[in-house]
Amino acid sequence: MDETSRTSGPGRLLVAVYAVFALAACSRAIVQLITRFDEAPVAYLLSLLSGVVYVIATLALARPGPLWRRVALITCTFELVGVLAIGVLTLIDDGDFPDETVWSNFGQGYLFIPLILPVIGLYWLRRTAPADRLTQG
């Protein structure tokens, strides 16, 4: 498959779902930061970070070119690591996370979509990878 097919067809759907999550994570984080930052600054800043990463991932998945492909790879990987790390942390200790982020409990509050989404994203990037990249890696 050539590089342009990455942003077409099923890639459009991926971008759409990412955009919804970018919106959800960012608006949630902004509300948390404005209304009760003092309660759990770490969790809320993490919330904002996840939102920003979703925005960058959305843009990167929507744009053609090897640079954006690389950015998409990095952000999708970051999300996967983030949702797994925060998932485990919230499982071990509720005390550190008095309020939910999109990644808490492996994204349970969002139907586990935050856990599934980066996996699908990484799969899609792999599937649409230019042929020379595949032979290299």
Added chain:
Amino acid sequence: MSSILSGAVIAVGLVSSIWSVVLFARARRASNVMLLVLLGLELLLLIQLVIGIVRVAGGERPEETATFLSYAASLLLLLPAGVFWSAADKSRTSVLVIFIACFAVVVMTARMFQIWSTVGG
């Protein structure tokens, strides 16, 4: 928040979601009739936002007022963005972008309804 209005939003949102899946199955693109229905749904969302603001300003406060209002406002972005993103691509799957937008409208409106049920509680 009005339960009749949110009920209508959820109903139209679900019908449009199913409709877009049917269009995908039959390898069709969004018709003008569908775009008109989506325009109607967008108007309902606008009325929903206005009613929400008026009732909050009138002193009715759900537990998560800020979240409630941010949902009501964010909802307005979904359908225009979905229709635009769907129309900009000629592939068969692009009609499913409308499904995602409509389904997100349904989920977010249901969540708003849930938040509103804490008023006075």
